[in-house]
Amino acid sequence: xxxxxxxxxxxxxxxxxxxxxxxxxxxxxxxxxxxxxxxxxxxxxxxxxxxxxxxxxxxxxxxxxxxxxxxxxxxxxxxxxxxxxxxxxxxxxxxxxxxxxxxxxxxxxxxxxxxxxxxxxxxxxxxxxxxxxxxxxxxxxxxxxxxxxxxxxxxxxxxxxxxxxxxxxxxxxxxxxxxxxxxxxxxxxxxxxxxxxxxxxxxxxxxxxxxxxxxxxxxxxxxxxxxxxxxxxxxxxxxx
Amino acid sequence: xxxxxxxxxxxxxxxxxxxxxxxxxxxxxxxxxxxxxxxxxxxxxxxxxxxxxxxxxxxxxxxxxxxxxxxxxxxxxxxxxxxxxxxxxxxx
Numbered sequence: 057x058x059x060x061x062x063x064x065x066x067x068x069x070x071x072x073x074x075x076x077x078x079x080x081x082x083x084x085x086x087x088x089x090x091x092x093x094x095x096x097x098x099x100x101x102x103x104x105x106x107x108x109x110x111x112x113x114x115x116x117x118x119x120x121x122x123x124x125x126x127x128x129x130x131x132x133x134x135x136x137x138x139x140x141x142x143x144x145x146x147x148x149x150x151x152x153x154x155x156x157x158x159x160x161x162x163x164x165x166x167x168x169x170x171x172x173x174x175x176x177x178x179x180x181x182x183x184x185x186x187x188x189x190x191x192x193x194x195x196x197x198x199x200x201x202x203x204x205x206x207x208x209x210x211x212x213x214x215x216x217x218x219x220x221x222x223x224x225x226x227x228x229x230x231x232x233x234x235x236x237x238x239x240x241x242x243x244x245x246x247x248x249x250x251x252x253x254x255x256x257x258x259x260x261x262x263x264x265x266x267x268x269x270x271x272x273x274x275x276x277x278x279x280x281x282x283x284x285x286x287x288x289x290x291x292x293x294x295x296x
Numbered sequence: 297x298x299x300x301x302x303x304x305x306x307x308x309x310x311x312x313x314x315x316x317x318x319x320x321x322x323x324x325x326x327x328x329x330x331x332x333x334x335x336x337x338x339x340x341x342x343x344x345x346x347x348x349x350x351x352x353x354x355x356x357x358x359x360x361x362x363x364x365x366x367x368x369x370x371x372x373x374x375x376x377x378x379x380x381x382x383x384x385x386x387x388x
Binding site: 067068071072075079082083111113185193194195197198201202204205208284287288291292 | 303306307310314317318321322350351353354355358359362363366367370371374
């Protein structure tokens with residue numbers, strides 16, 4: 057038996073040990089509800105009043121830690137670009153054989169009809185989650201992923217038919233990223249910090265509240281959706 | 297140690313997740329491994345709901361259970377490792 061095989065056999069044991077440790081800490085060692093943090097209580101008190109966001113997670117993600125969110129977007133952009141780069145060089149060498157959908161396989165009436173029915177509903181759900189990000193759980197990232205899946209579903213069902221072409225996806229992605237940074241820069245021009253929330257907080261719980269946070273989340277959602285849709289299209293090997 | 301009903305549900309979920317992870321590690325079929333990783337993510341989603349973290353649960357459900365298994369399946373099919381019985385039958 058080679059060394060590689062032996063180390064492969066050790067992997068499940070290592071994993072089981074790690075999970076047992078996780079279970080141990082989960083049920084015995086962790087004190088739930090007593091986190092050793094100092095900023096949390098202050099944010100919980102001030103977040104709703106200062107920013108007008110009913111969902112405190114959004115207040116933290118976009119209001120207090122907007123720069124980190126920009127960093128997350130940058131990481132996502134870098135990884136999606138890297139995948140696109142690697143896959144596009146592969147596409148140049150091997151021709152149409154690399155595609156997931158070789159010759160228009162018909163996946164069945166049920167799947168195709170269901171995808172046609174589900175796509176608008178998924179789009180609606182995605183936009184709902186993005187727009188209500190400051191009110192209910194969820195937001196730009198979750199809604200954006202749902203948008204990407206909604207855009208990719210017809211491609212999966214109808215063997216490579218993408219409802220949007222590549223230029224449109226790139227345009228939406230670039231525009232959304234620019235919007236995010238522009239909102240941040242506008243705060244800078246008004247003498248505040250970068251990505252400081254603008255506009256009036258408004259009434260907590262109203263759809264048009266929390267100042268510029270919904271706009272930021274809309275930018276995040278569109279960017280994530282466009283990015284991941286492009287990534288999925290790349291991975292499926294279609295040059296749409 | 298385990299007193300409330302939530303703890304029992306959590307224990308059950310962790311059991312399901314553990315078995316899904318073991319299936320993913322030990323199974324010969326790549327497709328089964330991808331599906332069981334998706335099941336693991338679904339269990340983790342419910343665990344997050346139980347811990348009253350709906351935002352994290354939503355992310356885990358959408359990204360972990362949905363998108364990442366889709367990406368894994370697409371990557372497998374690009375590498376030519378995805379062999380369902382039906383596709384194998386039509387290929388030959």
